[in-house]
Amino acid sequence: MPVRTWPTVTLPAIPGRGPALTIHDTASGTLVPVTGRDGVATMYVCGITPYDATHLGHAATYVTFDLVGRALRDSGLTVRYVENVTDIDDPLLERAARDGVAWRDLAETEIALFREDMTALGVLPPDELVGVVESIDLIASAVRELVTAGVTYGLTGDDADGADLYLDLAAADSFGTVSRWTREQMDLVIRERGGDPDRPGKRDPFDPLLWRAARDGEPSWTPEGLPPGRPGWHIECTAIAADRLGLPVDIQGGGSDLVFPHHEMSAAQSDAVDATYAAAYLHQEMVGLDGEKMSKSRGNLVLVSALRRDGVDPMAIRLLLLAHRYDSPWDYTDAALAAATARLERWRAALSVNEAPPAEPVIAAIRAAMSDNLDTPAALEVVDGWADHALAGEPGDASAPGVLARALDALLGVRL
Numbered sequence: 001m002p003v004r005t006w007p008t009v010t011l012p013a014i015p016g017r018g019p020a021l022t023i024h025d026t027a028s029g030t031l032v033p034v035t036g037r038d039g040v041a042t043m044y045v046c047g048i049t050p051y052d053a054t055h056l057g058h059a060a061t062y063v064t065f066d067l068v069g070r071a072l073r074d075s076g077l078t079v080r081y082v083e084n085v086t087d088i089d090d091p092l093l094e095r096a097a098r099d100g101v102a103w104r105d106l107a108e109t110e111i112a113l114f115r116e117d118m119t120a121l122g123v124l125p126p127d128e129l130v131g132v133v134e135s136i137d138l139i140a141s142a143v144r145e146l147v148t149a150g151v152t153y154g155l156t157g158d159d160a161d162g163a164d165l166y167l168d169l170a171a172a173d174s175f176g177t178v179s180r181w182t183r184e185q186m187d188l189v190i191r192e193r194g195g196d197p198d199r200p201g202k203r204d205p206f207d208p209l210l211w212r213a214a215r216d217g218e219p220s221w222t223p224e225g226l227p228p229g230r231p232g233w234h235i236e237c238t239a240i241a242a243d244r245l246g247l248p249v250d251i252q253g254g255g256s257d258l259v260f261p262h263h264e265m266s267a268a269q270s271d272a273v274d275a276t277y278a279a280a281y282l283h284q285e286m287v288g289l290d291g292e293k294m295s296k297s298r299g300n301l302v303l304v305s306a307l308r309r310d311g312v313d314p315m316a317i318r319l320l321l322l323a324h325r326y327d328s329p330w331d332y333t334d335a336a337l338a339a340a341t342a343r344l345e346r347w348r349a350a351l352s353v354n355e356a357p358p359a360e361p362v363i364a365a366i367r368a369a370m371s372d373n374l375d376t377p378a379a380l381e382v383v384d385g386w387a388d389h390a391l392a393g394e395p396g397d398a399s400a401p402g403v404l405a406r407a408l409d410a411l412l413g414v415r416l
């Protein structure tokens, strides 16, 4: 059954238009404007592997791309946004086996919770949330295209029913240009991020797995022209992005732990058949706890659903995320959450006054901050300044609180 996205979010209309959005592109290391083509910008964001609940690191990623979508729309572009769900992969199978549940049931439960979290945080849904299981034929066709191009090779494993197919990275001249990492840097992380550089017979240790031949006890599919098996991780995104949005996409997004190997390989697989994968790569930096990256393997997660259960207002969670720049790593603290909650209450009080200083200059300043590489802390400070004046009882305009409330909803996704 296809994966469903969450309910759409209606953006209030606000007067005027924002400037073009500039973002930090990982591949060039520079700030680049997102201009789109013919009035349309395309964005592909790597979604969850549904084996555990949404933590603040995930929330930061999807809120960041939500803000990208809002800024692009505000600048007058139409946004076409696709996100995938890796609903078949080793970590999902391992977790399902550990917990004694069916992998499909585990995926379905976690996708449902993810949808709830995204809805609570007011995240704009993608136009399509695309599962891998529903896309097997599409992905298999991308694998066959690489086979036909003569840029793959097979390796037979003792326990496999057929050969595992790999991309020969020698066919991808651009390999390394997304992360701009040295091979030594790549070697340090590839094992913990799904790679198998030590497998005997590989031409290049970093060659990515395209198609994993069936093993006993593992789910498999038999698409035309391939042995029974299932897709490798990276090829799913190359295939889905090309099919749904066309290449190059304007923005390929995700968490910074996807820079290498995932986005590097997504681009290499595309380059091997002479297609450019993405015009720009945008990455949300990691959110940590007590100085360590928040991750399932470390078990140091702050879950969005747990905060919600504890009665934290989802808009306070959003303000906590917006208080930190997307391109700098940060650590969660209870004090930062308390500060975000206090800010939310203060904004609510300010928006309830009968008259306040005009909203237009505030809206212009928010637009300027957001279009400048999503400077969310600066945008929040602008609103704080306005709230100070409003709460001090400065005379002004009776319509200002209402106009600003709509702008905060449209531009920052903060509903008050």
Ligand code: ZN
Binding pocket: 045, 046, 047, 084, 237, 262
């Ligand atoms: Zn991806």
